[in-house]
Amino acid sequence: MSPRLSLAAVVGAIVVAVALVPPGRSEPAAKKLAIPEMKFDEVKEIAPGVFFRYSSISATDPKVPFGGSNHTWVLFKDHVVVIDANFPKEAGDVLAAIKKTTKLPIKYVLDTHHHGDHAYGNAVWAKEGAKIIGHTHAARLLMANGAKQWEEQAKDRKDVKESHLHQVDEHFDDKLVLDDGTQRVEFLHLGHSHTRGDAVAYLPKHKILCTGDACVNGAFNFMGHSNSAEWVKCLEKMEKLDVDLVCPGHGPVAGKDLIAKQKRYFVELxxxxxxxxxxxxxxxxxxxxxxxxxxxxxxxxxxxxxxxxxxxxxxxxxxxxxxxxxxxxxxxxxxxxxxx
Incomplete structure (x- = not known):
């Protein structure tokens, strides 16, 4: 502000500006994000600097190849944050897709839980210089059972056999926030749902929730490591978040109503x-x-x-x-x- 500009002049300017706003009008609300229509393995920018890749999977058509988990990545000012690691082969596919959207280095990758289609690609991302992040229980479970389960997967998957198990580099308990002023991602542990170590990624500025397998869009619920009663409570916590788009671990992007559908399944079951x-x-x-x-x-x-x-x-x-x-x-x- 110029030191020559008087307080009266400033107040007068504000009054004039307010008078020019039509009665009953206020600042326009943020536009609600549209649910994108996507084909398998397609990438779309679903919000400014936020990309989603829809991995191929079908609960009803055995001819559809299993592409592992979906992926969301967020472009910060000087680096990229990726949600989920996938299997090694698919991690390479996603890495190539990310490089088509940005030249920024990948700094962090979140394992939403310890299962192979969400964590066995860790080594691919680590080779790029990324740090692998996971909830404390996800890190513990990957360390405890990872080697044995890795050997079992290696019998059927060449990419697993030719790679190696990279553990979680940094773990957190309830919440870990990444914020550089341009983007904000909150890694949240809401309780024991799909596994004891589930984490979701919440982007409050964009009203986007990346759920891993704590919420899926289709008949993709594996319950073998779950606590169904706690799972319902976790979904209720998700419902309290301000969300327009849900990016599930498997299945297409949906609106917030997907959380209610997922919860209804467990409640009625x-x-x-x-x-x-x-x-x-x-x-x-x-x-x-x-x-x-x-x-x-x-x-x-x-x-x-x-x-x-x-x-x-x-x-x-x-x-x-x-x-x-x-x-x-x-x-x-x-x-x-x-x-x-």
Whole structure:
């Protein structure tokens, strides 16, 4: 401000400016992000500096190749942040796609959890100079069971056999924020959902939530390492966030209503299984009677086709599952993790 400009002049200018605004008008609200229509393996900029790659997968068509997890990447001022690592081969595909959108170096990659299609490509990203980030439990589970599960995957996947398991470089407990003034990404642990170590990436400026497998768009729920009751609570926490777009771990981008659909599946599944238990039905009998027409409309697959999920919830509700040990090996505890 010029020292010669009087306070009265400044106030007068403000009054004039306000008077020029038509009555009843205010600053325009931020435009709601549109849900993009995408083909498999296509990349689109879904918000300024935010890109999404839709990996190929189908719950109903076996001819569709499995492209691992979806990916979101965010262009900060001088680096890139990537959500999920995928398998080694697909990590290379995504890396090539990222290089078509920017020349900035990749600084951080989030493993939303420890499963192979979200973490086994860690070495590819580390070779690019990226630091791998994950929740404390994801880091522990990858360290505890990673080697054994890696060997099993290597029997079927050449890319895994020819790569190596790179562990999480830095882990966090509840929240880790990356913010350089141009972009902001919040890594959040909302509880035990798909696994004990699930993390989501929230972009509050853009109202985007990247959920990993804590919320998927289609019949892609693997419940073997889950806590279905806590999963519902985690989804309720997601619903409280200000979100326009949900970028799921698998399936197409959707609006916030996807979170409610995902929650409804677990709520109704738990209720149906409990009802069957109360009248002493077997798992097969409960699965046979499971009727969710809305679920088939959403996913293209009948809910009772996924008997493993019925069995998991049955075991939970009959006390056969210790959620503290799901997907875990007792030899690796919190104290064995070293922050680097």
């Amino acid at each position: 738990r209720a149906a299984v409990q009802k069957g238990i109360d009248v002493k039905k077997t798992v097969d009998e409960i699965a046979a009677g499971l009727d969710m027409p809305w679920y088939k409309e959403w996913t293209g697959k009948a809910a009772n086709d996924i008997k493993d999920n019925v069995k998991h919830v049955f075991d939970e509700l009959t006390g056969k599952i210790d959620h503290e040990r799901l997907g875990a090996a007792p030899r690796v505890g919190r104290d064995d993790l070293v922050r680097r």
